[in-house]
Amino acid sequence: MLAVLDEAAAGQVTVVTAPAGYGKTLLLAEWAARRPEQTAWVSLDDDDSDDRRFWSAVLASLGSCAAVPAGNPLHALIVPGRPSRDPVFLAAVVDAIAALPGPVRLVLDDIHELTAPDPLHGLAALVRDRPAALHLVLSGRAEPPVPLGRMRLAGQLREIRADLLRFSVPEAAEMLVAADTPVSPDQLRLLVEQTEGWAAGLRLAALSLREVADPDRFLTDLVGNGRAVSDYLVGEILSRLPVGTRELLGAVSICSELSAPLAVALSGRADAGEVLDSLERETGLVLSMGEGRTWYRLHRLLRSHLRADLRRQRPDAMVRLYGRAADWFAAEGQPAAALTYARRGGAPDRVVRLLREHATTLIAAGEHELVRTALDWLGAPFRGDPWLALVAALVATEGGALAQADAHIARAVAAWPSDPAPELVALRGLVRSRRVIVAGDPDDTPGETGSQAAEELGLGPMAMLHRGIGSLGEGRPDEARDIVGSALGRARQQHHGYLAALGLTLLAVIAGMEGDYRRMTELAEAADAEPGNPAWPATIGAGWSSTMRAYGALLRADPAECLDLVAADETGPERSLPEYSDDLLVLRTALRGAALFDLGRTGEGLDGLRDAQLVAAGRPGSPEVTATVAVLVHRATTLLGRTDLARAALSRAENGLRGSGEVGYLRARHQAAIGRYRAASETLAPLLDGSVPFVLPWIQVEARVLECQLALRLERRPEARRALDDALSLTAAMDVLRPLASSPPEVIDLLTRHVGSFGAEEPTTARVLAARRTLGAQPVPLTDRERAVLSLLPTQRSFEEIAVDLTVSHSTVKTHVRAIYSKFGVSSRRDAVASARLHGILSSDA
Template structure:
């Protein structure tokens, strides 16, 4: 049973050092045992679990658990079978809904039920690598994230599961045992060999362990041959020669014991992995191929079945590589023919990706060409860009360049994956061989590729123009139509036609859903997320972007511009929630994406750079962050850019420059915003902030009025929160406390509605003081008030937002004394004008209007050095 604790083999080699390592996990940790196949992960977990039989729940995962309901049913069954779970526990009564991983109440009920157990429980999930579907992976991530203190999650996997392992490592939440630790030591290898009656001298044993690198499966394979070897030294001498010799010798010893007809079948099917009984029959010409594979599994374990109904088979990789290498060496013509048969079988099954791979390995350019013409558009719509690119590479550049259809397909793949320079080359090649009378399909593809290329160039006017007539271009080509509609929606967003963009994107996404095109659905969700950003619903923005990421897990999604957009939007949401560290983590895919391309898209994307700079500022790395923000702005100098992007960059750079004590940089950012955006509400806010810094509080309040009363439109909706925070600050400076309270309530309401904490978390100290004094009186807005203050405290916003340089702090320390500015200048060995410059900067950063005011504010914030009067 999949929820029964496995029994240890009779001659199992116990590994106390690894059991001790397992026990070292601290309470609340997640334990990850991760190594490739054959390293003894399951047996180690079983040995460790046997020491805790009363508190261990076990679940062996397989491919069937990619059904979300089956996964959660098995989890609950495993927990219910654990002796530590009493019969009256809610675990026994939980019903699994239709989409459990997306059912928040159900997930919360599972966590609550486990949390209420009388004692700790170890939940072992073995073979987590079998999980590939988005829903159960999302559910597992949620269980890891929200696990109660009494639940110890133990995961066994061949590869790192798609969890936030980097963050968990930083916070010390994960305890890992990897391949290096699982390797058999010399004493452990000796015990293993002795268990099957193989005894070696110490030098022989050390040589064997060195050559296998302690890999348990390799040691066992060697032991099978050593048990019957007349000359262990001769065996080991040949065994130690090189990896090819190791593979050949071991496999030959095993294959020599197989009947010839079985060996011939294994050779024939070695070109595919995994394979079904039907595919095995097509390759070998034997109708009973499935029965032969079944018997090989039962008799030798050289073949393993898996999947629903256990109808798919995999050979041991060492065995398969040997057979295929031997066949290529002896009969290369047969290998090519087998790949052709495999391509035909996969094509007949409606599986174009493996069909293309097999045709390419058969070196059958004609077959690859036909498969691409039949399937390339649908493959791109499904996100299978890598498969199409590899097929193109197999045909060769000269072959592709001579055909306009193939050149356009290559360009479309390039655009989808951000390789813009390569896309331009392929577009030029298509133009060079363009036919005098192109077909409608070829013309439609050309229109789409050009539109996609322009959509990544960043020129709003050009984007709108080239997508204007896309709707009527792709009649009868649903995949191209959806791609074109999504481009149209993005173009409309760039010119602030949000409602129209949202309607187009929703219709396109629905068409993609009906067509079962998960990749295009994910792309549609990112466009809808961008539309929510323009509307100011940042919570919904993040939700849609996360949904997109979950639909197409893996590298095929991560290597696309859609994934980059999702990464940027999720990072933007984290920044606005005052989570700068999370923002930086989420930007990693966008930043890494450019490194993989001929044309580093994300490296020249100002939004990515601007968000990174702002996050660095919020983390206290002000100078580094300001430099990133400046570079983001200057990158836009020669590029047509969305007004919303320009507004975002100005809104992030201006306060960073002020914080760094760089008034000239702040003024430059404001001048640029005024030139780029005119009198937009975003610029109104920056002007009011500048007037405030100059001590012209009345003028600042008057300038801010159009934002407060809503008569001036804004490009970035969260500017409204900033405006209310600044209005509150100005009211406090004018001793208009009731007005300040009203402004603070409006700021909290807007923050809560938008899920935007950053303006409050990094706002003026006076506003934070008022917020603190009024805690308990905000009713429904109380949670957002507490979240803002918690973020402020966690990030040390009060100290950092002061932003004093070292020399300014030295001047500040002398302000409480009776020294004149000239005497301070003499003491610090600087000029009188330098001191006056520093004092003005101090006043601006503290929001002070006089020397006494500055001293009072600095004393209240604890900014004076120890011993300052």
């Protein structure tokens, strides 16, 4: 700020404007002290509205300035009876300043005290006709009533306002250190937030904090707990405002933000907008905001004081004001704000009416927590009302809390009227349909019931989403995509942020089913970023969008990001999380295990993948989730040499995915793992020519990688190169790097030796090799005999005893042990066991 003041050249005008307590005078005093010989200072008060007194003070200040030599006419000027109306006198002042040998700075502090017409006329003349040698500084709580617009346009005006004078968090920290008032970082942020950087508020709070026993409690209500702050607000700010203005501010203080029409409705004054605009311009106590700056807000501490005063002295008026605000917002088509103010006003009838009229629209817009809070606030009255009970069931369903939803549905049924209104019947149909979708039961479909119910309730986008889900379930993805795309457009037009995010998530699922995993990820990210959607993180839809993103990250060979996304429930901040359906829980568990495995934490990864199998056991699951779990588990167990577990995974796939390409792929992979390369190649053939379709499109890349590996093992190098080319092409098209990035060493060797010959797929090659470097250590390959020896190392048996148990020679056991040590990079039996446990080859209790 000192730099801003210094940058103003002689002949310019600087205006410093802010409410009381922002440090205007201290700033100017420090600036003046740096060049006192050039500075003339006048501290104005209400007496200076006398014209002669004002000009006498100005001349006296200039005369005492060292920059004004003894012979300058300023020392001899006589102040006439009405100096500001005397053009000869005003011209003499300007001429005398112009004759100075160097620049001079005239500071008029507290310019708001100058209110009489004559001195204001003289000040305007001085501003207009100021000589080049004069730097005029006008400081006050309101903008000086002199014409400044032309100077702004001409670049002749410098301005410092409250926004620049506000203390930042680091600046406030320095102030509190200087005041010997220690606070924690959280307390400091709260203090700056409460005061909005108001210097006087910070200083008064610092003094009070020294004396309070519980700083956290004190800071939660700075005005209510800090008498010094309230006294300052009253004595220095509110007491100086007209009574009518103070009453208007009290009325509008119930709203954190308000427009001029709302201010009119609250205060009953037709000129309320003009008053707010004037207060912003003249005092800085009110700030305009938003597009076109047509909305206003009061300074936080001032609003807190006014609300506390209203609550204490006129609680009945406060209730009426909340009701007026609720009615105004409802009439303006803003039911969320209307419901908020109705609840604050303690009016159950108004809250019930608003919920009956707008609850479904609010849920579509994403205001789930608002509706839930209102229902909880009503308490018992809503439990016997079937409409409100079904609204509660709908909110619970969208959050995945199906047990809660069922309890609310049961209450609605218990209170069901003998002649229900069509809207009530429609709401019941919508709740039941949404429950089927959220539960993810593949044996049940929402049918047309949910779509028709949503249409009857005025939720066109939700009706379209239900139709899209029906089309997808009937195997018409193109039709589903078109319907959901239209639903997305309508949801955005109607500002239904929640339904828009659901639409984006459903489009992401469709893209994944079609093998466009890049698009899947982009759509899921867009769902999570959809604006105006506060409820999204706590809904089942958000569970699916984050899972689609995690799935995409795993396929891009980015296991760290995948793990971050699926582990958010465990590591993220405390918040309300959805209760995942069976399919979603199985898929997230499997993705977490696969990500850990790819990061080299193979033991944890295998445990996670087996957990996914346990969760899925006995539950009907979608083919996509069943196939994903089967492929991920089989790959991990095969790489670890756990042929027993790999056979079990294959058996589950054969039972749950009969006739799918995944079953054939797993059979071929299993045959390859035991050295039956020709049989594996024959098993793989119908999958490669498209005779047997895959449930998961990305398994086509896995199949090509396996084809390449088998061709290399069978010394069919041209076939291996063709398979590699096909794998790269599919990798680029689907954005699926994982199969190639984690492929066997011989495939990677072929890839690296032919770098530079892949043409259009060369960038994909580079991505694959870069991704491989980020993956964790690959599992240690052990022979069956080495694994048998390893399984006995944790016991107390000697090598001789192990040899007897395995019916081999002592030297054979020692040979296997040396091989085990070499593969694990260790030199002792104990370290070999520890490393095997870390890699998941030995269980932790072995």
